[in-house]
Amino acid sequence: MSVAPPNVWGVTTTVPYPLPGAARPAPGPAADEGLARRLKALACTAPLHDLDARKANLAGEYSVYAMAEVALAAIDLVTLNMDFDTGADHDQIVARLLPRVAAQTPTRSHAEHERVARWVLENLINVGSADRGFRAVYGTFGPDGAYVRRDYDFKLIEEVPGPGGSVYLRATDEAVNVLVGALDTDVTSAQIAAEVKLEVLISRGRLADAQLAAEQARYRTVQYAETLRRTLEATRRNVRAVDWLQQVPDLIAEALDHVADRYRHENAILTNIRKARDEAEEPEHKRRAAELVDIVKDCIRRHTQLQSRLLEAGPLFRAEQDRQAFATPPARAGLDLYGQLVAPLLPLPVERAVRVTDAFFARGTGLRTPGAVRVTDLVDLLLTPPLERDHLGAEMPEPDLVATPDDSRFSDEQLEAALDLLDLPHDAPRRLSGLLAQARRTDPDLPYLVALLALHAASPPVGTAVRQGEPQLLFAVDDGTALDDPEFGGADLVLGTARLAAHPAARQERTP
Amino acid sequence: MTDERDERAPDGHPAEQPREPSREQPRDALRDRDGGALTAGDVADAARLVGFALQPKLLPARDAEYAELVRRHREDPGFARTADAVAAGLGLIVLEVSPRAGMAVAAAEDSVFAVRMGDYARRAASDAGDRFLHGLAHLAAAALAFPRPEDLADDGYIGRITVNGVDAFVRQACRRLEERAEEAGEVTDPASDTPGLEAAWRVYSRRSATGATKDARRLAGSTTGIIGKAVAFLVDSGFLQRTGDEAGGTYRTTARYQLQVRDMAGSAAMAELLELGVVPVADGTASLLPAASDDGLDLVPDAGLPFHTAT
Numbered sequence: 001m002s003v004a005p006p007n008v009w010g011v012t013t014t015v016p017y018p019l020p021g022a023a024r025p026a027p028g029p030a031a032d033e034g035l036a037r038r039l040k041a042l043a044c045t046a047p048l049h050d051l052d053a054r055k056a057n058l059a060g061e062y063s064v065y066a067m068a069e070v071a072l073a074a075i076d077l078v079t080l081n082m083d084f085d086t087g088a089d090h091d092q093i094v095a096r097l098l099p100r101v102a103a104q105t106p107t108r109s110h111a112e113h114e115r116v117a118r119w120v121l122e123n124l125i126n127v128g129s130a131d132r133g134f135r136a137v138y139g140t141f142g143p144d145g146a147y148v149r150r151d152y153d154f155k156l157i158e159e160v161p162g163p164g165g166s167v168y169l170r171a172t173d174e175a176v177n178v179l180v181g182a183l184d185t186d187v188t189s190a191q192i193a194a195e196v197k198l199e200v201l202i203s204r205g206r207l208a209d210a211q212l213a214a215e216q217a218r219y220r221t222v223q224y225a226e227t228l229r230r231t232l233e234a235t236r237r238n239v240r241a242v243d244w245l246q247q248v249p250d251l252i253a254e255a256l257d258h259v260a261d262r263y264r265h266e267n268a269i270l271t272n273i274r275k276a277r278d279e280a281e282e283p284e285h286k287r288r289a290a291e292l293v294d295i296v297k298d299c300i301r302r303h304t305q306l307q308s309r310l311l312e313a314g315p316l317f318r319a320e321q322d323r324q325a326f327a328t329p330p331a332r333a334g335l336d337l338y339g340q341l342v343a344p345l346l347p348l349p350v351e352r353a354v355r356v357t358d359a360f361f362a363r364g365t366g367l368r369t370p371g372a373v374r375v376t377d378l379v380d381l382l383l384t385p386p387l388e389r390d391h392l393g394a395e396m397p398e399p400d401l402v403a404t405p406d407d408s409r410f411s412d413e414q415l416e417a418a419l420d421l422l423d424l425p426h427d428a429p430r431r432l433s434g435l436l437a438q439a440r441r442t443d444p445d446l447p448y449l450v451a452l453l454a455l456h457a458a459s460p461p462v463g464t465a466v467r468q469g470e471p472q473l474l475f476a477v478d479d480g481t482a483l484d485d486p487e488f489g490g491a492d493l494v495l496g497t498a499r500l501a502a503h504p505a506a507r508q509e510r511t512p
Numbered sequence: 513m514t515d516e517r518d519e520r521a522p523d524g525h526p527a528e529q530p531r532e533p534s535r536e537q538p539r540d541a542l543r544d545r546d547g548g549a550l551t552a553g554d555v556a557d558a559a560r561l562v563g564f565a566l567q568p569k570l571l572p573a574r575d576a577e578y579a580e581l582v583r584r585h586r587e588d589p590g591f592a593r594t595a596d597a598v599a600a601g602l603g604l605i606v607l608e609v610s611p612r613a614g615m616a617v618a619a620a621e622d623s624v625f626a627v628r629m630g631d632y633a634r635r636a637a638s639d640a641g642d643r644f645l646h647g648l649a650h651l652a653a654a655a656l657a658f659p660r661p662e663d664l665a666d667d668g669y670i671g672r673i674t675v676n677g678v679d680a681f682v683r684q685a686c687r688r689l690e691e692r693a694e695e696a697g698e699v700t701d702p703a704s705d706t707p708g709l710e711a712a713w714r715v716y717s718r719r720s721a722t723g724a725t726k727d728a729r730r731l732a733g734s735t736t737g738i739i740g741k742a743v744a745f746l747v748d749s750g751f752l753q754r755t756g757d758e759a760g761g762t763y764r765t766t767a768r769y770q771l772q773v774r775d776m777a778g779s780a781a782m783a784e785l786l787e788l789g790v791v792p793v794a795d796g797t798a799s800l801l802p803a804a805s806d807d808g809l810d811l812v813p814d815a816g817l818p819f820h821t822a823t
Contacts, residue, residue, distance in 0.1 A: 130733050132720035150701035153718040161676050161722045335778040337655035344790045351708030357647025359784040364777030366749025367625035
């Protein structure tokens with residue numbers, strides 16, 4: 001910026017800029033709105049620039065780090081790790097950020113890298129502020145032409161409660177928009193568009209672009225899952241608000257259709273990329289395709305998760321409906337706390353709403369008995385030494401270990417002997433009576449084990465054996481002959497070994 | 513719910529004390545059920561009952577003497593009037609005397625027993641936003657504990673709430689308002705120098721739900737922190753009982769809470785709302801209704817299920 005010559009400066013400032021009533025500074029509310037939207041979008045990037053501006057203030061030599069880059073990577077990580085139920089884990093994000101931070105300054109210590117990662121993440125949450133968010137001020141012209149400054153509050157990464165009181169991170173819509181850009185479109189159509197694009201790209205072999213599109217598709221999948229999560233959460237909260245005769249089943253059916261559709265679609269893509277991966281000659285192409293497979297697999301995983309949620313919704317509605325529909329009819333009309341108090345209250349300006357909440361607070365909190373303190377008690381209290389806390393907790397009693405007796409019916413040797421006995425050649429089946437007699441000669445207990453194994457073989461787990469790739473399987477067939485044995489009765493089974501073909505579809509080859 | 517006659521204490525010591533036979537008395541004097549004048553001992557008993565009432569977590573079922581005094585309050589009009597007079601003199605409003613709730617009393621506005629917002633939360637004294645959030649936390653906890661008018665009217669109803677549930681439910685309502693404002697093309701960002709004109713829902717929705725702290729406690733300024741403080745306070749008031757740790761802490765309501773909300777807080781807040789010129793529709797049915805069947809169900813980002821209020 002050059003400094004204007006002094007003589008000109010004197011002239012220009014003495015003449016006030018005329019503002020004719022007809023020509024408003026802004027062409028109209030519509031254009032102004034667009035400006036406001038762009039100002040807001042710009043504001044969302046400000047915290048990232050701010051990081052680089054403020055890194056010099058940190059104690060230590062941190063100006064070598066590209067903080068905005070780390071911040072974008074952090075938002076990326078949080079978005080990708082946002083699960084259906086919870087969000088991304090704080091420490092996990094820091095841990096995944098570390099390689100990037102370390103790559104920027106390989107010579108610095110690990111502790112410093114971690115400090116930088118944490119600093120960036122904390123600043124994206126904006127830990128210092130009461131709201132844990134950001135505020136930008138922008139100006140607009142009202143309908144009457146008056147200029148109004150307004151506060152725009154936004155968050156980039158927000159903390160949400162997880163199960164067990166833990167805290168998880170979620171990327172806000174603003175952050176996702178900053179990150180991916182131009183997501184201000186219908187989720188469904190955007191996703192379809194991305195997938196079509198993906199298929200075209202793959203069919204033309206342009207994997208680099210395909211990966212970009214697939215990643216975008218995954219961002220949208222995440223956003224879509226988030227939308228449905230909120231929807232289901234809302235249904236759980238109040239059944240009365242929902243028409244579960246028509247609308248909710250329709251909604252669930254629609255969503256299930258959508259999941260099925262996407263699932264089919266993505267499986268088709270997966271097959272295509274796998275082919276591309278296996279056929280690719282260039283190692284770079286191969287690697288890209290492999291990454292793409294992972295991304296699409298992740299998309300499918302998210303869809304499956306969504307689907308199980310949708311299936312749970314129906315029973316939940318019915319249970320809630322039962323609970324409320326079968327209650328006894330009210331004896332008197334009560335106050336509808338939500339409909340008559342909370343709902344009309346929330347749209348009010350806070351300075352008026354606070355009068356209502358104050359009235360509720362004053363009469364709805366109960367009472368407290370004021371403490372009456374005597375000086376003697378106070379002296380005693382102050383002079384009592386604090387209770388020493390044992391950091392290690394109570395001493396653990398020495399566990400009394402007793403060897404459990406081996407209560408197996410048969411020993412390992414017996415099992416081995418029985419299995420040896422039953423290891424029949426595949427072309428020579430034998431009768432159970434003969435096997436029992438042979439077993440009795442070696443060990444009086446062995447026939448029991450042989451009989452048990454033979455019974456088990458009467459209904460052999462063929463499918464399992466095939467899946468596990470076992471070469472052969474013991475089987476038993478009853479041909480009607482009665483068993484003649486001093487200890488056992490029943491059928492004299494024919495025992496033989498079946499060889500299993502390698503392919504599950506092929507018919508098993510059986511000995512006669 | 514047990515009949516109070518079954519709650520008769522085995523020893524019954526404070527109830528039947530020898531009294532002087534009936535004599536000529538001034539017309540307005542307090543008399544016991546036999547027409548006998550009340551003695552100083554009776555007044556002491558009445559005061560003892562009020563003393564029990566000031567221990568909100570204590571229930572007649574757990575204390576034989578309390579149960580006997582409650583029984584006497586219900587059967588002996590003279591004693592009941594004495595006890596009510598003692599309570600009134602201390603600045604207490606008697607809501608109900610029953611075996612299930614004991615003597616349920618609420619503090620009158622200027623009573624020494626009343627809870628003041630400034631003592632409750634220090635930040636609330638200076639910051640209107642915090643003051644609103646703390647008040648709203650109490651209102652929302654009650655609204656979720658008694659979601660339907662029937663629930664508030666039904667003496668046998670026990671509400672169950674969780675800290676995260678209260679937060680999620682208010683957030684959902686706020687989100688719905690935000691969407692509606694967006695649909696209408698309203699600018700909800702408040703003017704910079706007039707924080708008091710910011711819409712109430714916006715104050716709530718921009719406060720973060722939770723936050724990591726150094727000592728793994730709940731962040732006090734977050735909405736779950738504020739709600740957690742409210743329910744913990746209500747537990748101390750004998751209004752809620754903690755039942756578990758899931759979802760930020762789960763609680764069930766007590767008879768006293770229902771009485772307090774129904775007879776005191778709800779109507780007071782309602783009166784204030786009417787004074788502001790907001791007239792909510794009151795036809796005794798739930799105001800959260802199913803949407804009209806021809807309503808579109810397009811899934812747009814951030815859409816909740818269609819909530820439609822009756823207004």
